[in-house]
Amino acid sequence: MSKELLTVLKNTTRPDYGRLSKRFDTTAAKVRELDLTVGKRYFQSKDGKGRRELRKYIIAIRHVDKLWKREDMAEISKHQVKYDQGEVELVQARDGFNIIQYSIPRKVVNKPRPYFTYQEGKY
DSSP states (O other): OOHHHHHHHHHOSSOOHHHHHHHTTSOHHHHHHHHHHTSOOSOOOSSSSOOGGGGGGEEEEEETTSOOOHHHHHHHHHHHHHHHTTSEEEEEEEETTEEEEEEEEOSSOOOOOOSSSOOTTTO
């Protein structure tokens, strides 16, 4: 990659990977990878599992280019029900090329809030 591309990535807050890939005759995926690794736009731990203090709340991890695995979707669905019941907060974060799904228990259980499991007349 060229030094000019690195300079553009460092000086741009929200780079357009598609435009930059055409300008520098490469792929958007390569521009994004360069931006994330060299530009360090996102937090990146050594093992890709996020901040140590939040690891106990991880329910699923996936690569940014992949879909959630079937077993991860089942686990996420269980926690979506808990979210709707006011028991947990669901949060996603990024660690390098990983998307991490957290389910953090609430200190005080909230009233039900139908977001994921809304059914007409239930709430």
